Amino acid sequence: MPVIECDVADARERLEDAGVEVEPGNTDHERWRASHGGAxxxxxxxxxxxxxxxxxxxxxxxxxGGGRAHLYFxxxxxxxxxxxxxxxxxxxxxxxxxEGGERIGETTNNRAEYEALITALEAADDYGYSxxxxxxxxxxxxxxxxxxxxxxxxxxxxxxVRALELxxxxxxxxxxxxxxxxxxxxxxxxxxxxxx
Numbered sequence: 001m002p003v004i005e006c007d008v009a010d011a012r013e014r015l016e017d018a019g020v021e022v023e024p025g026n027t028d029h030e031r032w033r034a035s036h037g038g039a040x041x042x043x044x045x046x047x048x049x050x051x052x053x054x055x056x057x058x059x060x061x062x063x064x065g066g067g068r069a070h071l072y073f074x075x076x077x078x079x080x081x082x083x084x085x086x087x088x089x090x091x092x093x094x095x096x097x098x099e100g101g102e103r104i105g106e107t108t109n110n111r112a113e114y115e116a117l118i119t120a121l122e123a124a125d126d127y128g129y130s131x132x133x134x135x136x137x138x139x140x141x142x143x144x145x146x147x148x149x150x151x152x153x154x155x156x157x158x159x160x161v162r163a164l165e166l167x168x169x170x171x172x173x174x175x176x177x178x179x180x181x182x183x184x185x186x187x188x189x190x191x192x193x194x195x196x
Contacts, residue, residue, distance in 0.1 A: 004062050008044070008045070021035075031044060036058050039055045039058040059098065063097070070133045076190035082106060085101060088100055100189065111155060113136065117145075130170060134176070137183040142176065145167075
């Protein structure tokens with residue numbers, strides 16, 4: 001549940017400018033509340049608390065755009081193909097900005113890795129970052145994105161094209177293969193989603 005320390009009047013204005021309807025709070029302590037997509041924001045004296053299945057739907061509207069973020073992604077698959085899930089997170093100098101994990105049905109491990117990468121990139125785009133440094137422990141995916149390996153599978157080729165389209169929206173980007181222990185939080189999020 002993200003908590004954004006901010007001027008709640010400015011936050012309200014930002015939401016209204018984005019076309020989000022803002023309503024009075026439900027208690028004496030709530031200044032206002034707003035729902036958008038899969039999230040609800042509740043404003044208090046100097047902070048906004050965001051709840052719901054997709055907090056980034058509102059959080060992205062409230063955070064300042066621009067800047068550099070580090071993205072971590074991981075796909076998990078039990079069997080190949082088998083039940084699969086993804087995990088991703090966005091990290092800045094302020095710490096973890098956003099993270100998520102979800103089941104994606106039955107697929108292959110490589111497809112799950114691509115879905116995790118794409119979801120992380122979409123989230124970074126939603127948050128308005130201008131530069132991203134992407135990290136993942138799937139060496140094949142990283143080398144395919146860099147153009148070091150070909151992508152023969154039509155489904156993976158389609159996902160690669162989508163990932164490159166998203167990367168092209170940033171002013172600068174890099175992608176790097178990292179050991180699993182560096183990517184442990186994204187791995188945890190994917191496996192937690194599989195276990196649910």
